[in-house]
Amino acid sequence: MDSLYQEVILDHYRNPRNKGRLDPADISHEDDNPLCGDQIRLDIRLGEDGRVAEVAWDGHGCAISMASASMLSQEIQGKTLEELLQLGKDDILEMLGIELGRARLHCALLSLKVLKTGAFGLTAWTGVEES
Numbered sequence: 001m002d003s004l005y006q007e008v009i010l011d012h013y014r015n016p017r018n019k020g021r022l023d024p025a026d027i028s029h030e031d032d033n034p035l036c037g038d039q040i041r042l043d044i045r046l047g048e049d050g051r052v053a054e055v056a057w058d059g060h061g062c063a064i065s066m067a068s069a070s071m072l073s074q075e076i077q078g079k080t081l082e083e084l085l086q087l088g089k090d091d092i093l094e095m096l097g098i099e100l101g102r103a104r105l106h107c108a109l110l111s112l113k114v115l116k117t118g119a120f121g122l123t124a125w126t127g128v129e130e131s
């Protein structure tokens with residue numbers, strides 16, 4: 001099971017989905033994880049119904065941070081802002097499908113942190129302290 005999940009992560013790392021930029025975008029934000037050197041920028045366009053219509057992300061970093069951003073960019077398509085606000089650590093871990101130590105958690109959660117900060121101004125959110 002573990003190797004299957006790792007294959008999925010490597011696939012997203014090597015063939016990232018929705019990588020690029022949106023200009024203009026309704027939500028645009030970037031942040032980094034200095035512990036590992038990961039950097040992620042996220043651009044989101046909202047449709048007239050208030051749902052996520054288009055997502056693009058760009059950045060560089062380790063496989064976990066890049067795969068997480070790629071997966072998250074697919075996950076949030078069509079979601080409302082309220083649904084985005086509900087996303088938490090567990091959703092990311094479920095997407096990645098592997099157990100992560102504390103250091104890797106910062107990598108995995110960076111894309112969601114960029115989303116939380118850019119869309120809702122939750123600058124203090126790291127997700128790492130959530131149980």
Ligand code: ZN
Pocket residue numbers: 033036037038061062063064065106107
């Ligand atoms: Zn990393």
